[in-house]
Amino acid sequence: MKKWMPYLLVSPYLLHFSVFVAFPVVFSVVLTFHSWNIISPMKYVGLANYRHLIHDRLFWQAVWNTVRFLIVHIPLQILVALTLAELLNRTVRGASFFRAAFFLPVIVSGVVVTILWQQLLSYNSGILNRLLTTVGMARVAWLDDPAVAMYSIAVMATWKNVGLYIILFLVGLQSVPVQLYEAADLEGATNWQKFRYITLPMINPTIFTVVVLSTIGGFSLFVEPYIMTEGGPMNTTLSAVMYIYRQAFQYYHMGYSATLGFCFALIILFVVIIQRRYVEQEV
Amino acid sequence: MIFRLLFVSVLISSCHREQSTDQPITFWCSNNAGEITFAQQQTERWKKLHPDKPLRYQPIPEGQSSEEIILASVVGKTTPDIYANMWQGNVEMYAKAGVLIPLDTLTGFREFIAARCDSAVIREITSSDGHIYQVPWKVNPIMLFCNIPALSALRSAQPPYTYSTYLEAGRQFRQDKNGDGYVDQWLGYTEVKAIWYQRLFNFYPLYLAASNGAPLIKNNKAAFNNQYAIEVFRFLQTLYKNDYFARERLSATRDPFLAQRIATQFTGPWTVSFLDKFKDPGFDYGIYTMPVPDGHQGPVYTYGDPKNIVIFNTCRDPQTAWEFVKTLIDKEGDRQLMELTNQFPRRKHVDTDPFFATFLANNPRLKPFAQQSRYIKGVDNCEVIVEVFDIISQEYEACVIFNKKTPEAAIADAARAVDVLLGTN
Amino acid sequence: MLQTILKYSLLVLAALSFIYPFIWMLSASLSSESSLGELTLLPVDFTWNNYVTVFTKIPLDRAFLNSALVAVLTTGLVLLSGAMVGYALARLDFVGKNIIFYLIIFTMTLPFQITLIPNYITMVKLGWVDTYLALIVPFALNSLSVLLFRQAFQSLPQALIDAARIDGAGELRIIFQVLIPNIFPTVLTITILTFMGLWNEALWPLIVIRDESTMTMPQLVTLFSVGGRAEGQLGVKIAAAVMLAIPIVVLYLFFQKHFIRSMASSGLKD
Structure with a gap:
């Protein structure tokens, strides 16, 4: 083997890394100190972008929206996924059918899911409101009420992703040694005690994975609000990526948009590190 | 492979730029x-x-x-x-x-x-x-389309409208036809999304109509903190507050104006051919100037979408x-x-110039637009006009659609934000 | 007994709530406009009109070809580059190997929000906006596939490689002719993950492609759904969404188990 062979083999990686990772990271940092609308020359503005960001109501609104999304999305995701995984983990006829059904929304494009849910949630003619009015309840403006819209999206996102987490939990549940349950049975433990003191600690890493992936997902939310609400009503569904997109491609504030991207990324890293700490303490 | 792709593409793009002489x-x-x-x-x-x-x-x-x-x-x-x-x-x-x-x-x-x-x-x-x-070329004035048969039954609320006759029309026209407790027939609908350009089809033409064509920006400062803008906000806010306009997106089975779920809409001449193509027999409509404040003096301006x-x-x-x-x-x-x-x-006297008379005689539906084209405005020359409309849009949503602010406060806040924006640029 | 009934009714209810919306979508797309919003299993007033309208309004066939071309080419490149890099990291010794490994980990934890805008500017400067290159090259290599390949190659016995070397095979032949057939499940996993990700990607095409003849399906359907060209007709939007879903659902029905396993392995990467 020639000496340069390994380098030749990894060269696609190095090239790709320098063009699409290293350069953007460096350039992104540089951009955050500039004002630039792409067509005029870049202008150095020092920390102005960061100062603006601190006072930018919409930046904080986007952060707050993501928090509100995650507060509903994460617990719901874990609850539904764990329940269904628990049910599937017992001997079930047609388990593979159920698994396949739960997984269906996962493989379909978010665009499809969003268009579908937009119809289900429509105020005047959506199926959900039809159901509500048939049982004598009032209509809900699922996507037009500022107090509700983000939670509607959170539920929809849960519906879309939960199949994946069911599978992850199934893998986790199946890795719990049967002997542990048998020992617990001997001691007369209830089902709840078994779940609380054996299952839960054993699948803690899976829960962590779900939390991290959902958090990253929350900060990456784009197609859903873009199609359904365009960030409204009252900016209550403006997501981080939507705001970056809007600043870049509606106002051509490339420098500020990069600053937003940079700060959102820092927030994500920070949140994930905190989550990891917390999980490590639990275990 | 990737190398080759890169190389080829660089070649292609550089060739692309060289072929330029003659x-x-x-x-x-x-x-x-x-x-x-x-x-x-x-x-x-x-x-x-x-x-x-x-x-x-x-x-x-x-x-x-x-x-x-x-x-x-x-x-x-x-x-x-x-x-x-x-x-x-x-x-x-x-x-x-x-x-x-x-x-x-x-x-x-x-x-x-x-x-x-x-x-x-x-x-x-x-x-x-x-x-x-820029060379001023063409315009599409925004005007009020009215379903004539539907509105003819209303008492003392016929177009062209002032704010109070329009509101009166709204009061009489709003209905819950199938009796399910929800309004399903409104006087009008105009896009509620907060995206900036939607204001070019509701707030802005109404503002120009009320103010005889006043600018939004003057001397690099907000110039719209005035009674006209406030009244436009209050007018629209009242329309929504009383369910004269539909607040939720009208995902109707077909165009709500054609389906007669609404009786008026703010739109431009491009709608004429659409309506004539899809209308039911017996459907008839007229085109009027935008609603104006009561006691309005002078011609009625609108936005021309130049x-x-x-x-x-x-x-x-x-x-x-x-x-x-x-x-x-x-x-x-x-x-x-x-x-x-x-x-x-966008030229002088399109409506009276004999050169264009035959066209207008053959297209009577377009005649109101030709007359309106004397009184149209574009947008102010401002590098960040998109953001100005976006700021107004934000306040519009809070005040007009969701009734969270008074028109006075909303317009004042928008003007302040615009001044900050223009000051930093 | 009661528990069993409870268990199955819960499962059936859940399965219904995942499947029914898709069934509704399919029958709504085949129904007339006025019967939308009905809780139905079968189309009401059956009609193909919505599909006819979609195809006359937007070049969905062209977008399908674009999507297919981009997804297939890129998946091929990902396999190629992933196998090469993964092999080097797994079986060869060279200075800088660990650094590269850590760079890959770093790349995977890096939120894409940071690189989005600079990458767009790179595309503009290279003149790749509105070309397939912008859709293919940035995705031609991906860290997860490198790691999966590395893992798979590490699990193979050294004897396999040594025997091939004695036969005088070069490294590329070792990778693609000797080793790859032994790690077919990994290849399948990477293929599925990459293909699915590319097929469903909407954000990046929205940014780099403005020319309708180069647009991919998710992008075109997104724009169709947001923009005015559907003229407010729901059935038409739903039909466009169905067209976007069908190819991947068909693949899923064929390779169901592999899909589930592949996705699970991507979820377990942490």
Whole structure:
């Protein structure tokens, strides 16, 4: 083997890394100190972008929206996924059918899911409101009420992703040694005690994975609000990526948009590190 | 493989930029069928007149929005020589970036423009640096479409409307037809989304109508903190508060105006051919000026949605390009524009000039627009006009749609935010 | 007994709530406009009109070809580059190997929000806006596939490689002719993950493609759904969404188990 062979083999990686990772990271940092609308020359503005960001109501609104999304999305995701995984983990006829059904929304494009849910949630003619009015309840403006819209999206996102987490939990549940349950049975433990003191600690890493992936997902939310609400009503569904997109491609504030991207990324890293700490303490 | 791809693509893109000497002048037009035919005929006409000056037209590549395509072409330095269809609000940004030719430096421009447009229009298109970078070309005035049979039953609430007669019409017309406890017939609907350009079709024309065409921005400061803007907000807010307008998106089975779920809408001449194509027998409509405050004096202005012609500085022969633009928008060209696209040229006296009389006689539906074209405004020359509309949109949503603010507070907050924005730029 | 009934009714209810919306979508797309919003299993007033309208309004066939071309080409490149890099990291010794490994980990934890805008500008500067290159090259290599390949190659016995070397095979032949057939499940996993990700990607095409003839399906359907070209007709939007879903659902029905396993392995990467 020639000496340069390994380098030749990894060269696609190095090239790709320098063009699409290293350069953007460096350039992104540089951009955050500039004002630039792409067509005029870049202008150095020092920390102005960061100062603006601190006072930018919409930046904080986007952060707050993501928090509100995650507060509903994460617990719901874990609850539904764990329940269904628990049910599937017992001997079930047609388990593979159920698994396949739960997984269906996962493989379909978010665009499809969003268009579908937009119809289900429509105020005047959506199926959900039809159901509500048939049982004598009032209509809900699922996507037009500022107090509700983000939670509607959170539920929809849960519906879309939960199949994946069911599978992850199934893998986790199946890795719990049967002997542990048998020992617990001997001691007369209830089902709840078994779940609380054996299952839960054993699948803690899976829960962590779900939390991290959902958090990253929350900060990456784009197609859903873009199609359904365009960030409204009252900016209550403006997501981080939507705001970056809007600043870049509606106002051509490339420098500020990069600053937003940079700060959102820092927030994500920070949140994930905190989550990891917390999980490590639990275990 | 990747190497090769990269290499090939670099080669392709560099070749692309070299083939430039002795090319014909390129003219980008809009990509709807009518305007493509128009561009094609005009190009033919030019070729006959000037066989020595090659010129070709190309519809702008279809995509999400023509603005973004132009931006991409400016960045990639692949701009056409002439672009006919730039939204007036975008011109200033490109002018400031130095990619447009100041047209007033070309021979014959000033004279031509003075003959075509009145002084108010010329003031409107003059950049803050004193140069003119755009040729006023065509307009689509926003007006009030009314379902005549549906409204004829109303008492003392017939168009054209003032705020109080319009509200009265709303009160009488709003209904819950199937009795499920929810209104399902409204006086009107106008897009509720907070995206900036939607304000060009509700707030802005109403503001221009109320204020006799006052600017939003003057001397680089917000100029809309006045009773007109406040009254427009209060008017619209009342319409929503009382369910005269539908607040939730009307995802109707078909166009709500045609389906008679609403009886009025604010829109432009492009809607005429749509309505005539899809209307049911017996459906009839009229076109009126925008609603105005009670006791309004003088003509009723509206927003004209002007699209203008620019010449990019990549053009090697601006004078010839200008000569072409001149033939494109001479009387003959303008009449063809009207015939082929149902859009209106932005020139003086379109409604009374005998040259255009036959067209208007054949298209009576368009006559109100021709008359309205005397009293239209574009947008103020401001580099960040999109953001100004966005700020107004934010307050509009909070005040008009969700009733979270008084009109006074909303307009004052918007004006303050706009001043901050203009101060930092 | 009661528990069993409870268990199955819960599962059936859940399965219904995942499947029914898709069934509704399919029958709504085949129903007339006025019967939308009905809780239905079968189309009401059966009609193909919505599909006819979609195809006359937007070049969905062209977008399908674009999507297919981009997804297939890129997946091929990902396999190629992933196998090469993964092999080097797994079986060869060279200076800088660990650094590269850590760079890959770093790349995977890096939120894409940071690189989005600069990458767009790179595309503009390279003149790749509105070309297939912008859709293919940035995705031609991906960190997860490198790691999966590395893992798979590490699990193979050295004897396999040594025997091939004695036969005089070069490294590329070792990778693609000797080793790859032994790690077929990994290849399948990477293929599915990459293909699915590319097929469903909407954000990046929205940013770099403005020319309708180069648009991918998710992008075109997104724009169709947001923009005015559907003229407010729901059935038409739903039909467009169905067209976007069908190819991947068909693949899923064929390779169901592999899909589930592949996705699970991507979820377990942490």
